[in-house]
Amino acid sequence: MSFSEKTRNIYNQQINEIKEGGLFKQERFIHSPQDANIEVEFPEGSRLKNVINMCSNNYLGLSSHPDVLKAAHEGLDRRGYGMSSVRFICGTQDIHHELEKKVTEFLDTEDTILFPSCMDANAGVFEAILTDEDVMISDRLVHASIIDGIRLCSAEHDTFKHSNMDHLEKKLQLHEDKRLKMVITDGVFSMDGDTAHLDEMAALCEKYDAMLFVDDSHASGFIGKTGRGTHEKYGVMDKVDIITTTFGKALGGASGGCVSGRKQLVEMCRQKARPYLFSNTIAPVVVSGVVKVLDILSKTTERRDKLEKNADYWRKGLTEAGFILKEGDTPIVPVMLFNANLAQNFSKDLYEEGIYAIGFFFPVVPKGQARIRTQISAGHEIHHLDAALEAFVKVGRKYDILGKTKQEIIEKYGM
Amino acid sequence: MDEDIKKIVLDYVIEEYLEDEDEKITYDTPLISGGIVDSFSMVSLKRFLEKKYQISIPDDEATPEAFDSVNSITELVEKYIKED
Structure with missing residues (x-):
């Protein structure tokens, strides 16, 4: 038996420490x-x-919307339950491609690639597009999944104080000699509910030739006048280079995520992002539901x-x-x-x-x-x-x- | 130990990492193990020191232990200034 008494005790002790620290999570x-x-x-x-x-x-109340359920049922009937393959072998259906096009239109970007979750999108994107010649400069309050993605990437990493544009500018100056620079932020910060000042950030990125990355998971579908996200709210629809977002919140709430943005960056993800390459993508039933969600949101605000x-x-x-x-x-x-x-x-x-x-x-x-x-x-x-x-x-x-x-x-x- | 370097490092840490004006640190305050500086944010401190003093600190010397207080950081900087 490899799970010995000693091993068991080590884990029991760790679990007790979590309980004693008041951090034990219960479903x-x-x-x-x-x-x-x-x-x-x-x-x-x-x-x-x-x-x-x-x-x-469930910001938009679409998780159990009758039209979304109907579309999901139809998707299940027409395209089956599972793909039993990753995307580039035999795991891509026409509806995956259709959803990617719809997301691109909805977010007003150049291209989109689906991921099993936004957690996976954030875990895979940085490593796919940056190398050790580059730098990532992130807001200190970005989501845990971005931190994980940053850890997996060989580019240098630095941070700026939450929403502090003077500090961000200092960091852009400090790293001016890097080959590529990427400024990384959440669109809406999930713990405080505040938004990143994307207009100011986009201006700084232009000044210092840096790319701008926004995780809009707590924004897509409802922030901005027509719900396109934080880039719409701040009037910088064409100035954000990468948006990652989830279909697990406002956009139907089931699961799945994506990277949407510049064509070349999306293509690099399609060639190199490991969660895309080595995992099945979103199931057809969910894809069909999200397509319906985007139809609903494109028709009315x-x-x-x-x-x-x-x-x-x-x-x-x-x-x-x-x-x-x-x-x-x-x-x-x-x-x-x-x-x-x-x-x-x-x-x-x-x-x-x-x-x-x-x-x-x-x-x-x-x-x-x-x-x-x-x-x-x-x-x-x-x-x-x-x-x-x-x-x-x-x-x-x-x-x-x-x-x-x-x-x-x-x-x-x-x- | 060079008092000028110590003062410059202390000022940088206060400016860079302290969010609350009431928070006070000294030359011995544990920065990383005390939760003031996360190990991620060490990068900018290392880069600042390298640029300021025209030195190169190898990654294997830039450990969380070596960066854990203003005093230990100053020691590290002095070592490389001398080597140069």
């Missing part, structure tokens, strides 16, 4: 389709509870407009009730509680009130910045938001934090 089983209301079994074995979901990435209104309503309600929010104008609305225990207890009490929203604390966010991250959806109706607000106010009163300053909350509960 909650959902017995219904993803929606504004869900049926949850938590803890395991307990009776199902109907709760309002305030923490999903109704859903992103509703999302914007819902997010404004939610922010206004929480602010008037006396909560401290992270400033922003996206559907990610973090309610700041600062103390990790308070965030955990607050989340538990919300659940008792029928509201599903999760507390985030160190190391996911900096120490003393614990929060409940709420995410608004076009699937929410005003009555959902009113019910959620009522629960937040009730729990807020219990902990006596309404109308209190950051200093007062920290004095009461600690950092």
Whole structure:
């Protein structure tokens, strides 16, 4: 037996350390389709509870949309269940090519390549297009999948302070002698809900001859006037060289991702990106669903407009009730509680009130910045938001934090 | 130890890595093991020192241990200034 007592003990100890550090993650089983209301079994074995979901990435409410389900059913019937091959052997169908073209049109880029997930897109893209003669300069708060991709790439890596353009410029000057330079950022930062200032970043990239990379996973489909993403919001549709994004959030929420951008960069991914070369791509049933999602979003901005209104309503309600929010104008609305225990207890009490929203604390966010991250959806109706607000106010009163300053909350509960 | 180099390294670390103005560090504060500088961000510090002092620090000497305090960084810089 190779899994000896000694080996077992090492792992048990590591798992205990995770538990003792308050970092143990537990799944909650959902017995219904993803929606504004869900049926949850938590803890395991307990009776199902109907709760309002305030923490999903189902920004446009398309995860269970009848037209998307119908398209997925048709895709399953016409193109089967699995491909049993990677793309370049016999794993590419006409609908994969069709989806790539549709994404290119939707994002207004030159070309697109699908990946099994955006995690895979970010893991594979840098290594495929940069070498040890080049440099990657990333915002210090970029998503974990970008960090992993950077680790796999031989190019030099440097960082700039979050959204600090002066610091970014200094870094571009420091690395001016590199063959290729790439500035890397998230479009919308998922923990704070703020957006990267792509207009200023694009100007700096032009000045110093650097490429601009944006992960728009928390933006594609709803940020910008017609929902094309952060590059639309900042009026730089033609100035972003690479966009990576996911179909696992607003765009139907199933799975899959892509790299979209300059033709040559996409071609390099097709030749060299390892998650593309050595893994099956997105299943036909999902591809068919995403194609429908893009059709819906290209015809009308109704859903992103509703999302914007819902997010404004939610922010206004929480602010008037006396909560401290992270400033922003996206559907990610973090309610700041600062103390990790308070965030955990607050989340538990919300659940008792029928509201599903999760507390985030160190190391996911900096120490003393614990929060409940709420995410608004076009699937929410005003009555959902009113019910959620009522629960937040009730729990807020219990902990006596309404109308209190950051200093007062920290004095009461600690950092 | 060269006080000028120490001061320059300290100022650079404060300017480059500290986000909070209230945060204070000294010549001995553990930077990497203390979570102030992540090992990724060491790259810019190394590059800054190499450009500033016209030296080349080999990658195998640029360890997290050697970059863990202003004092240890200064020692490393002085070693290569002398070698040059």
